[in-house]
Amino acid sequence: MKNKQINLAVPRTWNELTTKQLESIIPLYDKGFNENTFTCLAFLKLIDVKVLRRVVDEEKEFSTYLLRNRGFKPWITRECIPVRSWQIRSWANKFLGYLVKECTLLVSPYPEIKLRGVKYKGAADRLADVSWHQYKWAQDYLLMYREEVVHLNWLVDNNGSKTDVKKCLNQVKMFRNCFLSTLFTPEVEVVNSVTGKEEKKFVYQIGQTEANYLRFKKVTDTEFKVITLFWDGVQVYLQKNFTHLYKSGEKASKQNIDSLMNSIDTMAVIMDRLNKTSDQLYNENFFIILRVLEQISAEAEEMKKQMKEMKK
Secondary structure: OOOOOOOOOOOOOOOOOOOOHHHHHHHHOOOOOOOHHHHHHHHHOOOEEEEEEEEEOOOOOEEEEEEEOOOOOOHHHHEEEEHHHHHHHHHHHHHHHHHHEEEEEEEEOOOOOEEEEEEEEOOOHOOEEEEEEEEHHHHHHHHHHHHHHHHHHHHOOOOOHHHHHHHHHHHHHHHHHHHHHHHHHEEEEEEEEOEEEEEEEEEEOHHHHHHHHHHHHHHOHHHHHHHHHHHHHHHHHHHHHHHOOOOOHHHHHHHHHHHHHOOOHHHHHHHHHHHOOOOOOOHHHHHHHHHHHHHHHHHHHHHHHHHHHHOO
């Protein structure tokens, strides 16, 4: 008798997930499932097979899923394979446990999108091509969006007035779209300094947020959640790499970084080490700025330790 085979391979890390796979599992996070149920449902969505039906055996207290490989063969010739629910649960817990831990996604899910006929370039992997100005404004808008979402939920739970709810909802939508229009760079016409001819390039401009944010209403909620998942994955990466600079939570880290950047002495040190003017710093790669701030923070902590030792 010929053995039946079915492909049950799934991505083993966040960075192996494709954009379509991310979009397929994102809705599950909003359902309130426990970890076992979540990973099982995610497993069924990520395997490259079709779930034909589920049969519940109440007496034996388990379910059987009838699975079939996808393909172009006529359905009547395709082999169907029964799989027990406990088997799926075992595989899901073994291979997809990372989905219920902190997100470490570093691969950009949308390298390029098109809205109303205009192309927009998404940030590179690890936000590697994002400037300091772009990073700071995107971070500000996302934090304001999340704070407004908390406020909106509070208004709804406490029977806030329709006027207050509507006003808060508009703020949520505005900050959402401003975050996206800051992070995604539009394709614009620029003059080539060598040839003198106009050509189209993706260039970050300070005024792009206000100019384009209404276009980003077209981005779906699922796509937005995938983008913020990528952003959060990069924040985890930064926290692990800049241990002196990043505190617990993005808001606390932002406050620490802002306080450093608002210091005249710190700005002078950064300009000196990078040989840049204050205006040039805003166009510098954000990772380079953070690396210098990390060095300054580490030096300051070491100096504090030395001062304590001297007082003993």
